[in-house]
Amino acid sequence: MKSLQDKLKKEIAALLQDSHDLSGVDISFSLPAERKFGDLSTTLAFTLAKKTGSKPFVLAGDIAARLQGKLAAVAEVRVAGGGFLNFFLHRDDFFLAQRRSLAEAWTAPARREKVIVEHTSINPNKSAHIGHLRNSCLGDTLARCCRFLGYEVEVQNYIDDTGIQVADVVWGLLHYRRMDLEAIRRIPDLAAYLWELYAEVNRLFADDEALAAQRREVHKKIEEKTEPEYGTCRHVAEQVLLDHVRTMERLGIHYDLLARESDVIALDFFKAAAAELAGRGVMVPSSDPEKQGCLVIHYDREKIEKIIVRSNGTITYVGKDIAYNLWKFDLLGRDFHYRPFHIYPDGRPIVMTSSAPFGAPPARSFGKGQRIYNVIDVRQSYLQNLIAQVLVQLGHPEAGANFVHFSYEMVALTPACVREMGLTLEPGEESKPYIEVSGRKGRAVKADDLIAMLEKKSLREVGARNPELPEADARKLSRVIAVAALRYFMVKFNLNTVIAFDFKEALNFEGDSGPYLQYAVVRLNSILKKAAAADMDAAAGAAGLAPLPEGERELYWELVLHLSLLEVQVEFALQNHELSSLATYAYGLCQKFNHYYHLFPVLAEPDPILRSLRLGLVLLFKHKIEAILSLLGIEVPERM
RNA sequence: GCGCCUGUAGCUCAAUGGAUAGAGCGUUGGCCUCCGGAGCCAAAGGCUAUGGGUUCGAAUCCCGUCAGGCGCGCCA
Numbered sequence: 001m002k003s004l005q006d007k008l009k010k011e012i013a014a015l016l017q018d019s020h021d022l023s024g025v026d027i028s029f030s031l032p033a034e035r036k037f038g039d040l041s042t043t044l045a046f047t048l049a050k051k052t053g054s055k056p057f058v059l060a061g062d063i064a065a066r067l068q069g070k071l072a073a074v075a076e077v078r079v080a081g082g083g084f085l086n087f088f089l090h091r092d093d094f095f096l097a098q099r100r101s102l103a104e105a106w107t108a109p110a111r112r113e114k115v116i117v118e119h120t121s122i123n124p125n126k127s128a129h130i131g132h133l134r135n136s137c138l139g140d141t142l143a144r145c146c147r148f149l150g151y152e153v154e155v156q157n158y159i160d161d162t163g164i165q166v167a168d169v170v171w172g173l174l175h176y177r178r179m180d181l182e183a184i185r186r187i188p189d190l191a192a193y194l195w196e197l198y199a200e201v202n203r204l205f206a207d208d209e210a211l212a213a214q215r216r217e218v219h220k221k222i223e224e225k226t227e228p229e230y231g232t233c234r235h236v237a238e239q240v241l242l243d244h245v246r247t248m249e250r251l252g253i254h255y256d257l258l259a260r261e262s263d264v265i266a267l268d269f270f271k272a273a274a275a276e277l278a279g280r281g282v283m284v285p286s287s288d289p290e291k292q293g294c295l296v297i298h299y300d301r302e303k304i305e306k307i308i309v310r311s312n313g314t315i316t317y318v319g320k321d322i323a324y325n326l327w328k329f330d331l332l333g334r335d336f337h338y339r340p341f342h343i344y345p346d347g348r349p350i351v352m353t354s355s356a357p358f359g360a361p362p363a364r365s366f367g368k369g370q371r372i373y374n375v376i377d378v379r380q381s382y383l384q385n386l387i388a389q390v391l392v393q394l395g396h397p398e399a400g401a402n403f404v405h406f407s408y409e410m411v412a413l414t415p416a417c418v419r420e421m422g423l424t425l426e427p428g429e430e431s432k433p434y435i436e437v438s439g440r441k442g443r444a445v446k447a448d449d450l451i452a453m454l455e456k457k458s459l460r461e462v463g464a465r466n467p468e469l470p471e472a473d474a475r476k477l478s479r480v481i482a483v484a485a486l487r488y489f490m491v492k493f494n495l496n497t498v499i500a501f502d503f504k505e506a507l508n509f510e511g512d513s514g515p516y517l518q519y520a521v522v523r524l525n526s527i528l529k530k531a532a533a534a535d536m537d538a539a540a541g542a543a544g545l546a547p548l549p550e551g552e553r554e555l556y557w558e559l560v561l562h563l564s565l566l567e568v569q570v571e572f573a574l575q576n577h578e579l580s581s582l583a584t585y586a587y588g589l590c591q592k593f594n595h596y597y598h599l600f601p602v603l604a605e606p607d608p609i610l611r612s613l614r615l616g617l618v619l620l621f622k623h624k625i626e627a628i629l630s631l632l633g634i635e636v637p638e639r640m
Numbered sequence: 641g642c643g644c645c646u647g648u649a650g651c652u653c654a655a656u657g658g659a660u661a662g663a664g665c666g667u668u669g670g671c672c673u674c675c676g677g678a679g680c681c682a683a684a685g686g687c688u689a690u691g692g693g694u695u696c697g698a699a700u701c702c703c704g705u706c707a708g709g710c711g712c713g714c715c716a
Contacts, residue, residue: 164716
C-alpha cells in the first residue's frame with residue numbers, strides 16, 4: 001500500500017498540475033470509514049477548496065472527472081459526502097501483488113541517515129523499576145522501527161556513574177553499613193541490596209543535615225578519586241549497570257554503546273564544548289548577584305538563565321549533556337576510547353566508553369549521527385529543549401532540527417497499588433489520582449519483580465493448558481509470554497498518557513494484551529502447519545477473488561486492505577512519535593483474524609480453490625502480524 | 641507566579657481536522673461431537689469537563705472557565 005500511495009500521489013499531481021494549484025498541498029490517503037466508500041480516500045478536494053475559496057463538492061467532481069480512467073491501479077473514482085474523493089481499486093491486481101510480495105522479503109528504501117537512539121540511562125545505584133521499563137521498551141521499539149525503515153541505528157545508554165545518587169549508596173555502604181570493598185564485592189544481588197539501602201539512607205538524610213553533608217563529602221572524594229570511595233563507586237556503578245543490562249536482556253532489549261559520564265569528564269568533552277559556547281557568546285558569566293562566578297546559558301523559552309558551570313568551577317548535568325549530545329552529532333572534535341563490556345547470546349557485543357585506550361580500537365565507529373532520539377521522560381523537556389536551542393545557537397540548525405526529545409509521560413502508582421505493596425500513604429495521598437514512582441522513597445515496583453510475577457502467572461496458565469509439557473519447556477514458554485505481556489503493556493499507551501500502574505491490568509493476558517496477539521498467531525500457525533501436513537497449497541488455483549462467495553468476498557478484501565498497511569503504519573508511528581499506534585494496529589489485525597476464521601473454516605472447506613484462498617489470507621496474516629510483533633519485541637511461541 | 645500536559649462509556653484507554661466517537665476490563669446473555677475457549681457472538685453503557693469561536697466539517701484548532709498532573713535547583 002505504501003508504494004501504491006506514493007505512486008498515486010505522483011500520478012494525481014501530474015494529472016492535475018495544469019488545472020489546479022497543488023503547491024504546498026500534501027496529498028494524503030486514508031482507508032474510508034466504510035467499505036461502501038471505496039478502498040482509498042483523500043480529502044484533497046477539501047484542501048484545495050479552502051485554498052481557492054471554491055465549493056468542495058464541485059471541485060471534487062471536477063477532479064474525479066480528470067482522474068477517471070487515468071490511474072492504473074484504480075477502477076473508479078467517486079465523490080461522496082460533500083467532497084471526499086473515493087478510489088475503488090482493481091481488487092484482483094492489488095490482491096495478487098500483495099500475495100507476490102510475500103515471496104520477496106520487504107526491503108526498506110536505502111537511507112544514508114544514521115540514527116542514534118539513547119534510551120534507558122538509569123542511575124547505576126539500584127535495580128531498575130517500572131518507570132525505567134517504559135523508557136527501555138519505548139526506546140527499543142523505536143530503534144526497531146527505525147531499522148525496519150532502513151536507517152542505520154545505534155543504541156546508546158548513558159550512564160551517570162559520577163552523580164550524587166551513586167555517592168548516596170557509596171556513603172551507605174562504607175560509612176553507614178561500615179563495609180569494606182571486599183565485603184561489598186561479596187553481596188550477592190548488589191542492585192537489589194542497594195534498592196533497600198538507597199531508600200534507607202535517603203530517609204536518614206531527610207532528617208539529619210549533618211549526614212547529608214557527609215554524603216556531599218563522599219561525592220567530592222569520588223570526584224577526586226580518593227579511596228576507598230572512588231573504587232567503591234566504580235564497583236557499584238559497574239555491577240548495577242550489569243544488572244540493568246541483564247534485566248533488559250530478558251526483555252530482548254539490547255545496546256550498542258554504554259556511554260559513561262565519567263569518561264565525558266575524564267576526556268574533557270566539556271572543555272571543547274565550553275570553548276565553542278563561550279566563543280559564540282552562548283555561555284556567559286551570570287549577571288545575577290546570587291549566581292556570582294557562575295557561567296550560565298540564557299534559556300529564551302523560559303526566560304531564565306541556567307547554570308552550566310558552578311561558582312566552584314564544577315560542571316552541571318546540563319553542561320555535560322550538551323557536550324555529550326554535541327559528540328553524538330560529531331560536532332565536538334573529540335571521541336571516546338572504547339572497551340568491550342558484554343557479549344549477547346547472539347554474539348553481538350556491547351561496547352563501553354573508556355577514558356584511556358583499551359586494546360585494539362573497535363571495528364565500528366560510534367556517534368556521528370544525523371538524527372538523535374533521546375528517550376527521556378517529559379519531566380526533562382525543559383533541559384532537552386535547552387540543548388536543542390544551544391545546538392542552533394552554536395551554528396548547527398540542522399542538528400537542532402534533528403535533535404528529538406522522544407518525550408513520554410511517567411509511570412505512577414495508584415494509591416491502591418501502593419497499599420497493595422504494603423507501603424504507607426502520606427496524608428492527602430489517598431485522594432490523589434496517582435503517586436509518583438520514587439526509588440528514593442523505595443516506592444516503586446522493581447522491574448525484576450514484575451517480570452517474575454508475570455512469569456509466575458504465565459507458568460500457571462501454561463501449566464493449566466499444557467499439563468504434558470516438560471517443566472523446562474513450560475518455563476521457557478512462560479518467559480516468552482511474560483515478555484509479550486510486559487512489552488505490549490508498556491507501548492500500548494499514548495506517550496503523553498500517565499500510566500497509573502495497576503497489577504491487575506499489567507498482568508492481564510486477555511483482550512488488549514500481548515498474549516492475545518501471540519495466541520492469535522499461534523492459532524494461525526497451527527492452521528498453516530496442519531494444512532502443510534495435509535498437502536494443502538495456499539497458492540493453488542486462485543487467480544483472483546472471484547471464487548469467494550459474495551458475503552465472504554467483502555470481508556476478505558477488507559482484510560487484504562488492512563494487512564497491506566504495515567509499512568504505512570510504521571512510518572506513521574515514527575513520524576508522529578506514537579508507537580502505541582503500532583500496538584493498536586497489531587491488535588486490530590489479530591481481532592480481524594480471529595473474527596474471520598471463526599466465520600470461515602479453512603481446513604474443513606471442501607472446495608480446494610476456496611480453501612487455498614483462505615489459506616492464502618492466513619499466510620498474509622502470518623507475515624504481517626509477525627513483522628509488527630518483531631517490531632514490538634514480541635516473540636511468537638510454537639504453542640501456548 | 642510562569643511554562644508544558646491532561647479531562648472521552650462504571651473503570652483503564654483508543655480515535656491524521658473527515659463520513660454513524662471505538663476497544664479492553666467489568667456487567668448481562670449466548671457459543672467447545674466445530675482448524676486450540678489466552679477465543680468468538682450479542683446486549684446494555686456517550687450532550688467527548690464546561691461556555692464561546694474558527695471551519696464545508698471539531699473529541700481534535702483558538703479564547704475563557706472549572707478540575708487534575710508535571711516542570712521552573714550552584715541535584716542528576
